[in-house]
Amino acid sequence: MILKDELKLVFDLAVQGLKTNKGRTGLTVLGVVIGIATIVIVLSAGRGLEQFVFDQIDSFGGDTIEVEIKIPNVSDTEMVSAFVGGAEVTTLKLEDFEALKKLPNVDNYYAGVLGQFKSVYKNKSKTSTIFGVNAAFIDIDRDMKIAEGRFYTEREDKSQARVVVLGTEIKDDLFGNENAIGKTIKINQVSFKVIGIAEPRGNVFYFNFDEMIYTPLRTAQKQLLGIDHVLYGFVTLVDTDKTDETVQDINLLMSQRHDLPPNDINKYDFRTTSMKEAQEIIGTITFGMTLLVLAIAGISLLVGGVGIMNIMYLSVMERTREIGLRKSLGATNRVIKAQFLAESIVITAIGGVAGIVLGSIIVLLFDIGAKLQGFDFGMTVTLDAIVVGFASAIIFGILFGLYPARKAAELKPVDALRFE
Amino acid sequence: MNKKKEPLLYAQGLKKTYTTGTVKTEVLKGADVEIHAGEFVTIMGHSGSGKSTLMHILGFLDAPDEGKYVFEGKDTSKFDDDQLAEIRNKKIGFVFQSFNLLPRTSALDNVRLPMIYAGVPEKEQIIKATKALESVGLGHRLNNLSNELSGGEQQRVAVARALVNNPSLILADEPTGNLDSASTKEMMKVFDELNKKGHTLVIVTHEDNVASHAHRTIEIHDGVCKRS
Numbered sequence: 001m002i003l004k005d006e007l008k009l010v011f012d013l014a015v016q017g018l019k020t021n022k023g024r025t026g027l028t029v030l031g032v033v034i035g036i037a038t039i040v041i042v043l044s045a046g047r048g049l050e051q052f053v054f055d056q057i058d059s060f061g062g063d064t065i066e067v068e069i070k071i072p073n074v075s076d077t078e079m080v081s082a083f084v085g086g087a088e089v090t091t092l093k094l095e096d097f098e099a100l101k102k103l104p105n106v107d108n109y110y111a112g113v114l115g116q117f118k119s120v121y122k123n124k125s126k127t128s129t130i131f132g133v134n135a136a137f138i139d140i141d142r143d144m145k146i147a148e149g150r151f152y153t154e155r156e157d158k159s160q161a162r163v164v165v166l167g168t169e170i171k172d173d174l175f176g177n178e179n180a181i182g183k184t185i186k187i188n189q190v191s192f193k194v195i196g197i198a199e200p201r202g203n204v205f206y207f208n209f210d211e212m213i214y215t216p217l218r219t220a221q222k223q224l225l226g227i228d229h230v231l232y233g234f235v236t237l238v239d240t241d242k243t244d245e246t247v248q249d250i251n252l253l254m255s256q257r258h259d260l261p262p263n264d265i266n267k268y269d270f271r272t273t274s275m276k277e278a279q280e281i282i283g284t285i286t287f288g289m290t291l292l293v294l295a296i297a298g299i300s301l302l303v304g305g306v307g308i309m310n311i312m313y314l315s316v317m318e319r320t321r322e323i324g325l326r327k328s329l330g331a332t333n334r335v336i337k338a339q340f341l342a343e344s345i346v347i348t349a350i351g352g353v354a355g356i357v358l359g360s361i362i363v364l365l366f367d368i369g370a371k372l373q374g375f376d377f378g379m380t381v382t383l384d385a386i387v388v389g390f391a392s393a394i395i396f397g398i399l400f401g402l403y404p405a406r407k408a409a410e411l412k413p414v415d416a417l418r419f420e
Numbered sequence: 421m422n423k424k425k426e427p428l429l430y431a432q433g434l435k436k437t438y439t440t441g442t443v444k445t446e447v448l449k450g451a452d453v454e455i456h457a458g459e460f461v462t463i464m465g466h467s468g469s470g471k472s473t474l475m476h477i478l479g480f481l482d483a484p485d486e487g488k489y490v491f492e493g494k495d496t497s498k499f500d501d502d503q504l505a506e507i508r509n510k511k512i513g514f515v516f517q518s519f520n521l522l523p524r525t526s527a528l529d530n531v532r533l534p535m536i537y538a539g540v541p542e543k544e545q546i547i548k549a550t551k552a553l554e555s556v557g558l559g560h561r562l563n564n565l566s567n568e569l570s571g572g573e574q575q576r577v578a579v580a581r582a583l584v585n586n587p588s589l590i591l592a593d594e595p596t597g598n599l600d601s602a603s604t605k606e607m608m609k610v611f612d613e614l615n616k617k618g619h620t621l622v623i624v625t626h627e628d629n630v631a632s633h634a635h636r637t638i639e640i641h642d643g644v645c646k647r648s
């Protein structure tokens with residue numbers, strides 16, 4: 001009861017104190033608003049970015065394991081230049097994936113090859129990526145959808161049917177507004193029938209799916225590339241809780257099939273990556289990035305905090321006579337201290353709320369802007385951004401209000417009253 | 421005056437020295453004061469003689485370096501900050517030469533301030549503050565902001581503030597120092613009435629016409645008090 005009364009008293013005093021010093025109050029609030037808005041923006045941006053990357057991975061299938069070719073005994077960085085220099089690994093076969101499919105926790109798979117070819121329709125031609133992938137792709141890749149026509153079947157794949165599904169960009173390049181379904185195009189001089197158009201999908205990492213031509217894996221291998229290996233494949237899992245065990249099972253089976261020592265990953269001519277693992281890695285990276293940016297925001301907030309302290313301190317200086325008067329009227333040191341602390345907290349709380357609102361507006365505008373540019377970050381103001389923003393406001397209010405408040409409380413009444 | 425009665429306060433051998441850099445100013449050199457309840461006393465003395473210094477000590481805004489100060493029968497030398505705050509709040513009403521009202525705050529809220537610190541319930545605060553303002557002739561200015569009032573009115577608000585907690589002693593340090601003669605007259609009427617109602621008043625002044633309202637005058641000279 002006494003505490004409640006005192007709280008109300010201190011709060012009333014603080015509000016009165018702030019009202020009588022409106023100009024300075026406004027200025028201080030502004031400083032807090034900027035600091036807190038920054039925190040909200042940084043946190044939301046971090047979350048948005050993380051979610052964006054997650055979604056990108058998820059579009060490959062969050063519950064899948066990738067198996068891809070790798071040059072044995074070569075580091076990752078050397079491998080990139082080796083591939084660019086024309087190195088080929090031809091040991092990964094469709095049969096490997098057929099064998100993997102028989103593992104108890106593996107549900108299904110798709111495997112793919114890539115090539116660059118010139119496609120021709122009437123007088124229009126365009127060089128683009130040909131993606132040879134087996135029919136299960138349409139079931140496994142969640143973001144692959146057919147806008148028009150259909151995707152090819154397993155049977156068409158096995159019989160090396162010359163059919164293609166076009167990405168929207170390549171469809172526009174070759175056909176413009178003309179209907180493409182049922183038409184024949186030539187890829188590398190070979191005739192293919194267009195059976196479907198994919199829904200627009202945009203860029204995922206480096207792939208522009210919209211300029212891609214999908215064709216059955218075996219058709220691509222035999223009729224375009226003249227190879228019998230694949231570049232990579234994804235297997236889907238029955239039970240995602242057993243991802244790590246399944247990665248081991250795959251490594252064991254693959255090393256057996258390729259006559260490799262099972263325990264020496266360096267010597268492998270393939271690499272197994274679970275998407276869960278990839279998500280975790282990227283999660284760690286974005287977390288690190290968020291921390292870094294937060295640290296920067298923290299520093300700017302610290303500067304803002306010192307500003308708050310400065311202004312509160314100035315306020316104590318300027319109001320020295322007022323403090324002396326209050327003491328002469330019977331204010332205890334505790335009440336004076338509490339009043340100035342409360343003023344500081346009220347300022348930062350108001351600034352905090354305004355900062356959260358401002359930060360949220362900026363986040364929303366940024367998100368809309370990004371969407372207009374074709375990037376769906378899905379950046380939203382998260383609850384923890386709001387909580388962290390408000391909490392830091394209050395903490396800064398207390399932290400940086402404490403010293404000036406103590407200074408105010410320690411003033412001797414007569415010194416304060418004689419202060420000019 | 422009943423001399424056998426315990427005085428409201430008495431001080432003996434008050435000393436106060438200010439040190440600025442290496443310069444020491446001995447302001448009070450052993451001042452003795454005695455004030456009885458119901459008295460109206462003025463303190464006079466030339467500028468720099470230590471009148472304000474003495475008032476601050478009597479009003480618990482400052483402590484003497486040496487000497488004894490007994491207030492309502494209690495030796496005040498051992499009082500801690502909280503006890504001092506309570507005495508300033510409940511027992512003393514201080515009026516300053518420069519009014520010292522909270523700026524941009526209504527007359528009523530200014531007068532409420534000592535009651536806020538005393539923990540008086542809000543309704544009672546408003547009733548008492550209104551009464552106090554009426555008693556100094558400002559019943560029609562309750563909600564005016566302090567800066568909207570004339571100097572004389574501001575000082576009367578300050579007097580209302582000083583008496584609102586019904587203190588044992590009202591101290592006023594040159595309350596009419598910043599007022600014109602008309603306002604001074606009105607101010608003195610207020611003080612006379614307060615004294616008639618039983619309030620104990622100690623007023624510092626340079627003006628003889630102010631001093632003429634008092635029962636007696638204490639003269640400060642050379643750091644000690646003389647009765648004149």
Ligand SMILES: Nc1ncnc2c1ncn2[C@@H]1O[C@H](COP(=O)(O)OP(=O)(O)OP(=O)(O)O)[C@@H](O)[C@H]1O
Pocket residue numbers: 418438439440445447465466467468469470471472473474
């Ligand atoms: N805090 C201080 N530090 C140093 N010197 C002080 C301080 N306060 C007062 N003095 C000095 O002490 C002396 C007495 O001051 P005081 O204010 O008590 O005088 P006063 O009698 O009230 O004068 P006035 O009539 O001008 O108001 C003056 O010389 C003043 O300069």
Ligand SMILES: [Mg+2]
Pocket residue numbers: 471472473593
């Ligand atoms: Mg003086």
